[in-house]
Amino acid sequence: MRTPRSRGARIGAVAAVATLALSACGGGSIDEQTQANEEQAAESGGECGDLNMAVNPWVGYEASAYVVGTVAEQELGCNVEYKELKEDVSWQGFGTGEVDVVIEDWGHPDLEKKFFAEQGDGTATDFGPQGNVGIIGWFVPPWLAEEHPDILDWENLNKYADEFATSESGGQGQFLGADPSYVQFDEAIVSNLDLDFKVVFSGSEAASIEAFRKAEENKEWVIGYWYEPQYFNAEVPMQRVALPPYEEGCQDDPETVACDYPETELKKIVSTEWSEGDSTAVDLVQNFTWTNEDQNVVAGYIASDGMSPEDAAAKWIDENQDKVDAWLG
Amino acid sequence: MTTAALSVDGLWKIFGPRSDRVIGTPDAELSRADLKAKTGNVVGVKDVSFDVAPGEVFVVMGLSGSGKSTLVRLLTRLIEPTSGSVTLNGEEITAASESKLREIRRHQVSMVFQHFGLLPHRQVIDNVAYGLEVRGVGKKERRAKAGEIVDLVGLTGYEKSYPDQLSGGMQQRVGLARALAGDPEMLLFDEPFSALDPLIRRDMQNEVIRLHRELGKTMVFITHDLSEALKLGDRILIMRDGAIVQIGSPDEVVARPADDYVKDFVSEVPKSHVLTLKWVMREPRPGESLEGPALPVTTIVRQAARAAIASEHPIRVVDGDELLGVVDEEDIMRVVVAEEES
Amino acid sequence: MTTTAPAPAVRKPVEPGAEPPPPERSSVSRWIPAAVVIGVWIVAYLLLEGTDTLALPGVARTDLHDRLTEFNNDLLASRDTNPVMQFTNSISDLLRSLFEWVQRMIVVPNPPRPVPEIGWLGVVAIATYIGLAIANWRIAVLVCLSFLSFGVLGYWQDSLDLLIVTGISVAIVIVLGMPLAVLVGTSTRANRAITVVLDLMQTMPTFVYLLPVVLFFGIGVSAAVVSTMIYALPPLVRIAGFGIREVPTATIEATDSAGQTYWQRLFKVQLPMARKTIIVGLNQTTLAALSMATLAAFVNGPGLGKPVLAGLRINDVGAAFVPGVLIVVMAVMLDRTTTAASERSEKVARGGGGNVRQRRVLLAVGGVGTLVAVYLSRTYIGLAEFPVYTIGDRIATWVNDVMDWVTSTFGGITGAFKDLVTTWLLNPMQSLIADSPWYVSFVAIAALAFVFGGARALVSSLVCLTGIWFFDLWHDAMITLTMTLVATVLVMVLALVFGVWMARDRKVDLGIRPLLDAGQTIPPFVYLIPVLALFGPSRFTAIVAGVVYAAPAAIKLVADGVKGVSPTTIEAGRSTGQTTWQEITKVQLPMAKGSLVLATNQGLLYVLSMTVIGGLVGAGALGYDVVYGFSRSEAWGKGLAAGITIVLLGVMLDRITRAAADVRRDDGPGPRRAFHTRLPIGFPGDRKVVET
């Protein structure tokens, strides 16, 4: 056991700790800060309390969530907890107090039925639009739109079906479906419009982005489900293909859908119990709205520039203090 | 005759599904292979009865697979018998309750195993003391007692060793010591020395003989080695396919094998080393000289040889004062020569 | 599903003797009837292609699925009144407050303190001291450096969170698992019953039980702990149970004959003698618990899984790589520490363990040092909050650069390879299996099961196929089956090449083994991104991910099996003047047949367990269905059905390969190694992470 090597390792470890400790020394004393905290708590009386913010799995959402969260933390002294959850699980969390806010909801009739007061248990409440407009549709990479402009009309899609064929699509053209959690009717649309395509599901936002990025780089043929607001559109401005326009009710029966997706006003959904409480963050969430451009900026900071969501949010808040002030009323 | 230390009556063990349905039916008479083919059951022990006298060394012998291990385990119900009874010192083991059975195992019978069965995580002394420990004897007391036994089996100085630090022979001494530590009335041995080298085996056999002489315990000793059986046994039970073929003293078995199976077994035995004069003497022929030296009837043939050669007259075989018969040089040579030829 | 089944061919000298060996079956090659079955299948396919395939569109559901969803909704609606759910809710409250309390002690600020009760310096010191106390100096150094790496790479809190979750889960697993292990080890009937349940637990894709777990225990810590428990329980029960069962009959008999009671036998004989194996089980359980980290993050479980998942979300390999590596570091640390601790306690128990006085002094000095460190960390902010370093970010950037280079350089070649495999292997097989009418495939698969595994395999596969048909996802199941088979073929090719190479060359073994260990420990999500970049969203991507995941275990099994071939046999062969090639193909591989079958079995199951992950990268089929069900409440029932279908596929493949192995009367060392407890996602538990 007591070989020179192990002694070397021992000394190394001790040295490592010592260096770290020394370099870390010089921070203030903990007792002082504790005292300060106690005084502050006595003064402000903790009006905000805890804020449980669901974080659904796409970057745009993350941007909204962290901006609101950071404002709540910095301006209202909330203790914000970010919970990374899928949409369904987030809604389930309203009832148990595990989730207070879903900051960007793309419309979930099924969940609304279960959790809104009208038909469900009333644990969730609609807190109005958050300003972003969700555009869902069929998109192609820009190079394709440029070289074959007529592709932007669905009636010409069959003409190019062969070009879109891949190893996965069994002779037909491949249509890249999305993350399973998104609202999507592409299989029905393809079959009801008699398109010679097969829907192949990418499985996740990341997989779709990777496919679009590669397609643009290598001039490959890709068409798929895509949406706005989305930071990736700043890197590669995906072009929308026009489907038969949306009309009220044309997507009611999932089997017969043959029209484009509607534009969606993205909403804030909150826990009823929390919204009826006296947290100062309730007003903040109620007042929060911003635009697709705003969100794309923050999302870009996170995904393209590799900033942490906290830093990205802080940076945007710095640059847009006026908007933030409006939310704080 | 005093009451038997151990008495076994009509003992059966049949392994397999619905084994209890076999006994008493014609199936029970089938050979082992036929029964197995017909019902899937295997006969381990088939209708075995015998008595062991107090202080006797009773050897059970047979080829491997003949049911010896099963038999010896039935004696303390390490295997549950299918039918029959075992009585130990008047106590019917086969009818005993769980706790009674435990009492008997703790105080009256101990066993030594072929593969030792030592606890590798315990020192020799604690292995030896194990039986005392499960009885609830305090640590100090049981260690003291175990220490004595360790000395008795010649392991002094190894108390603190672990089993895997000992040779096979020494490990079996630990097994022996463990069996002796509880001071049982009866010891059971299941091929205890089969896994040992021949030289060590001989030492251990002598050890058993010595202990038997010193402690006088009743012993049931299983072996597949005839010479071991002959060397240790007061009586020998020979088994085949779970059933008894013959029970008798060593010289009886050698001289009067009950069938070809036993004959085969004993054919290699140097008869002159085993047989006593009882088996070679004859009626004095009319007019034969009765002047020769007298030897007891239990004398081994080989030991009588010198006297026979030296003497002009046939040797008189006596039991006390009674003349049982005579042997001459030729009778003895017949035994010895037959051996050389076979 | 594992191989704890005792090998049929090799029997210990049980006393009293066991049954005579079964008569050998005649070994007519089974490939001839198999070829006939496949031939008939192809003909039927050509005649009936595309009819009755039972294909169901990706987002479509059947009545059965909706009924299952309904069940979920009812439960959810009754969550405030249902006594079972109230009970589970109170358990989850308990777990959450326990976790949060520990967290406030060592990780997060304990208000009004701006920092935890014990700062980083104190935590590192305590951990190091524990390493020193239960093991030795080397371990203490390892622990110290591991903890420092958590902080220096920028994941101090996530790492400690993961440790806490793992600790709580393992503690509960021990409390629940040891009694079960005793049952498994002492009662044949209990063993049989419990093994069936464990098989199910281990074949079930973790994603599938995340759903009900969330339903009953809510999200966050409690869901993480519960799902980790479910996942980590089987290895302990299996391995510890195996250890108890394997205590030599001779010893049990010998001590029984001394008149011991049941409890004396258990505590004085069985448990002490199974001690080493039990510790192996514990070790495996700990590692299994760690490997749940990433999946638990899907339900907001705290720990290193979160940053891994976040990296996946923004397609950032580097960002996922660093926490992924930290999981490996933690695994190595825990593995080494538990192993060394058990070795040490063994030594101490046997009166060894070095100079006692010297050690006492060392421990005392270390204790004082630790106390001082704790005190300092309670006094100075800088010693309480881990300082920020950028090394982690730099590593992430570097990894991304490397990956970019790799994708841009090899993109063409890998694409060609993908097309080759897809066109010539995957597509034809999928056509045959999935595009034949369902009844044709049904009969054909059952027939093949019979050919390879005999009547027993036939029965299992009939039951499983019927179940698959019942759950309305036949077509998807057949596609998943195809992908699984193709991936397993690739796994076995790798396993044979590298396994034999490792077995024949010690240096190669030494070089490759640590890579395999790391490959098994790193969360699959980490390499999903580069694989995705190379191959795009496709079935092949999922296959590659499955191969990467399953190959290390299979390679090791083959290597160990080939190595286990007796040197005398090889010598005997050599003396006849055979070539190296002949030696490998005529001696080593046939004699290691048991291991090969086992490797195939494990390969199939590992690959299958990656199905769900495949659903995230465009492979569709059952994986997509599970993810879909998990993501959208109206499809919950479909997800559940898909999960059950995966289990049925797994059970079927397992039974067929096992039966095939038995029919083969394997004489290799493979199936006897009961430690190959399969862990579906994360890293397989058939090994210790690091051989010591």
Ligand SMILES: Nc1ncnc2c1ncn2[C@@H]1O[C@H](COP(=O)(O)OP(=O)(O)O)[C@@H](O)[C@H]1O
């Ligand atoms: N547990 C068991 N189940 C089935 N058969 C057994 C069992 N134990 C022993 N046997 C069979 O009983 C017969 C006698 O075995 P055993 O008593 O061990 O013989 P021996 O000790 O003389 O070699 C053998 O044929 C053996 O196969």
Ligand SMILES: [Mg+2]
């Ligand atoms: Mg025997």
